[in-house]
Amino acid sequence: MSLLSIFDVAGSGMAAQSARLNTTASNMANADSVANSEAGAYRAKQPMFASVQSQVNGQMENQGVRALGVTESQAPVQSRYEPANPMADADGNVWQSNVNPVDELVNMISASRSYQNNVEVMNSARQLMQKTLDLGK
Template sequence: MDFMTALDIGASGLTAQRANLNVISMNMANIRTTKTLEGGPYRRKSVSFEATPVYSPFDTAMQDQLNRELNGVKVLGVTADNRPFRQVYEPNHPDANDQGYVFYPDINVVEEMTNMMSATRGYEANVQTITAVKQMFTKALRIGQG
């Protein structure tokens, strides 16, 4: 594996974790949203990841068997959660139904914060990987100069 491949793998991880953090932040921001453009309360969302080959098919054909197994990560998509909405009795709320209940998204703050911490740690790990690759590249240049 060369330096650029290692950077590509780290960059794919950074991109995926950034998308994950954006979706988690969106969930937290909409925790009390009772009405969306689609109608009804906001639906919690989550990100799906998928392993993706680092090399293009042409590059793969040119590489030896060892390097064919190198994968990065990409965002497969953002999916809406189908959890039932929370019902809260608030008869004076403008979105209350006939019985006085308001439907809120079923978003657990502790779960979202845990997901955020996990995504942050993943992001930091990818930053450290890229930093290590840059340091190795710099040291290789110094060896070549000597």
């Protein structure tokens, strides 16, 4: 892997972690939302990624990651009896989102640390390139 391709790999990793942070923020914002039907309830979202590889000199090399899309959780949503709620259905039930705030917090911390690691990789590669250029002086 060339030194310049490190920037591509780390950059794609940063983009992936940014997407994770955005979907996690969306999930956290909707964690306490309710709807008047099971179908209308907010479902937690998670981005999907795939490794990008190419063959170089007969060997497979990782070229980073790419986003495949966003999936919705298939976990069931819970109903809660609240007849005074304006969102209640005819039976007095509201439907809660299936977002688990603890899981989302863990996901946010993980994505944030992964983003920071990719920044460190880019900074280290930049410093190595700078020192290489300084050798020529």
